[in-house]
Amino acid sequence: MSRQVDLVIMNARLLLESGIVHGGLGVTDGKIVLIATDEHLPRADKTIDAGGKIVMPGLIDAHAHIYDPEMPQHEDFVSGSRAAAAGGVTTFADMPLVSHVMSTQSVNEKRTRGEKDSVVDFTINAGMIDPSNIHVIPLLIQEGVAAIKAFTCRPFEANNGVLVLALSEVSEHGGHVIVHSEDQGVLDEFAKDFEGEWDAPVSHALSRPELAEYLAVSQMIRIADQTKGHLHIAHITTKKAVSEVEKAKLSGILVTTEVCPHHLMFHRDEMNRLGPKSKMNPPLRSKHDRAALWSALLRGYIDITVSDHAPCPIEKKTVGEGDIRKAWSGVDGIQTILRVLLSEGINKGRLTYHRLLEVASKNPARLLGLYPKKGCIGIGADADLVIIDPKREEKITSDMMFSKCGWTIYEGMRMKGAPVQTLVRGVSVFEAGEIQINPPLGKFQKMGGGFLLGEN
Ligand SMILES: [Zn+2]
Numbered sequence: 028m029s030r031q032v033d034l035v036i037m038n039a040r041l042l043l044e045s046g047i048v049h050g051g052l053g054v055t056d057g058k059i060v061l062i063a064t065d066e067h068l069p070r071a072d073k074t075i076d077a078g079g080k081i082v083m084p085g086l087i088d089a090h091a092h093i094y095d096p097e098m099p100q101h102e103d104f105v106s107g108s109r110a111a112a113a114g115g116v117t118t119f120a121d122m123p124l125v126s127h128v129m130s131t132q133s134v135n136e137k138r139t140r141g142e143k144d145s146v147v148d149f150t151i152n153a154g155m156i157d158p159s160n161i162h163v164i165p166l167l168i169q170e171g172v173a174a175i176k177a178f179t180c181r182p183f184e185a186n187n188g189v190l191v192l193a194l195s196e197v198s199e200h201g202g203h204v205i206v207h208s209e210d211q212g213v214l215d216e217f218a219k220d221f222e223g224e225w226d227a228p229v230s231h232a233l234s235r236p237e238l239a240e241y242l243a244v245s246q247m248i249r250i251a252d253q254t255k256g257h258l259h260i261a262h263i264t265t266k267k268a269v270s271e272v273e274k275a276k277l278s279g280i281l282v283t284t285e286v287c288p289h290h291l292m293f294h295r296d297e298m299n300r301l302g303p304k305s306k307m308n309p310p311l312r313s314k315h316d317r318a319a320l321w322s323a324l325l326r327g328y329i330d331i332t333v334s335d336h337a338p339c340p341i342e343k344k345t346v347g348e349g350d351i352r353k354a355w356s357g358v359d360g361i362q363t364i365l366r367v368l369l370s371e372g373i374n375k376g377r378l379t380y381h382r383l384l385e386v387a388s389k390n391p392a393r394l395l396g397l398y399p400k401k402g403c404i405g406i407g408a409d410a411d412l413v414i415i416d417p418k419r420e421e422k423i424t425s426d427m428m429f430s431k432c433g434w435t436i437y438e439g440m441r442m443k444g445a446p447v448q449t450l451v452r453g454v455s456v457f458e459a460g461e462i463q464i465n466p467p468l469g470k471f472q473k474m475g476g477g478f479l480l481g482e483n
Contacts, residue, residue, distance in 0.1 A: 036074075038079055051063065080414050083413055088116045102338055110429040118392075142470065195254045213239040244260055261335075264309045283330040289311070363442075423441075
């Protein structure tokens with residue numbers, strides 16, 4: 028067979044759902060049209076020799092704060108999507124930061140910006156849910172914006188009544204509600220005990236105890252059980268909360284959850300050394316909790332990994348030196364998420380390639396209803412791919428980062444395993460440390476109605 032295709036990737040170790048196989052694939056019109064051993068690959072206009080490296084479906088990051096019309100100095104589709112491409116992320120779901128995205132107008136504004144500026148594909152999460160906008164949920168779902176954020180705590184606290192109504196809406200119309208779960212009452216009470224100790228960054232973590240997450244997650248699970256709506260717990264951080272999710276899944280409640288690279292990488296005893304950069308919500312936890320997160324990720328009780336990329340200008344961090352309460356909560360992550368999974372996961376035996384494929388690509392694609400168009404190497408799938416060198420050792424420095432913020436919490440760290448090339452629909456967007464394309468080609472992806480993730 029010598030069928031001509033647009034692109035061939037050969038001499039690869041393809042990470043398929045069935046395992047790793049040696050060979051290559053062919054791409055025409057941006058889609059994978061064949062998978063074969065090297066000797067059976069057709070001729071192509073362009074050939075990439077993967078040099079025996081791993082080729083996996085590009086990462087899908089379901090939670091990244093890329094663009095907020097009120098805070099364009101934090102990140103935008105230009106810088107954020109470049110950081111994504113350099114991190115092996117081929118589709119991200121933009122998450123509201125401070126501006127509400129609860130109307131077709133606000134969705135369309137983001138979509139237009141993204142299609143002008145993004146070098147990778149993207150979709151849009153809505154938020155934040157409050158009593159005035161519950162009625163918009165079915166409309167948003169119909170428009171392909173089927174993941175809607177809510178908070179149990181400030182600054183966007185919704186009470187249980189509102190959360191019951193929101194979960195009832197997704198139960199009826201599809202989609203899911205993403206809930207930042209920390210109990211506000213507990214946060215308020217614990218914060219009082221830290222008067223005079225705010226100069227120590229770790230006080231941020233200690234003033235937001237595990238109990239706040241445990242209570243909010245437990246309560247949200249009861250609401251999901253009652254309403255039969257798909258609950259997605261955002262950025263889970265503690266052993267106790269994971270155990271609640273585990274029990275809920277085993278009893279058939281439609282709940283999924285996610286974990287962030289910073290919670291897998293760091294623990295709270297490092298906060299005083301790391302300084303205000305290490306402030307985020309929920310905060311860093313104990314080593315014990317960190318171990319529980321890796322274990323649940325491996326065993327299948329944490330469904331997906333997300334970056335929760337939320338950087339800021341450095342001044343918003345340094346202002347917290349002396350009083351951690353003044354610092355911005357959030358860190359970079361979209362360019363380093365795959366590196367953390369490789370360096371701390373695969374290379375330390377905490378994660379298998381099979382689970383890496385599931386948690387970073389396949390499951391987020393299923394959650395967002397994009398699978399099998401995205402999230403797998405299969406015939407007919409978009410050729411969204413990342414070529415990985417699992418042995419490559421690199422020191423992370425801010426000058427290799429594409430984020431607008433100009434700093435990284437991973438500064439100076441040595442990591443083993445890195446994305447070396449990223450393709451979106453068959454076009455190389457990142458290679459040799461550089462963005463390869465101009466103009467951008469990112470397309471808005473409508474979330475589909477599949478939502479298979481919670482069903483098994
Ligand atoms: Zn977030």
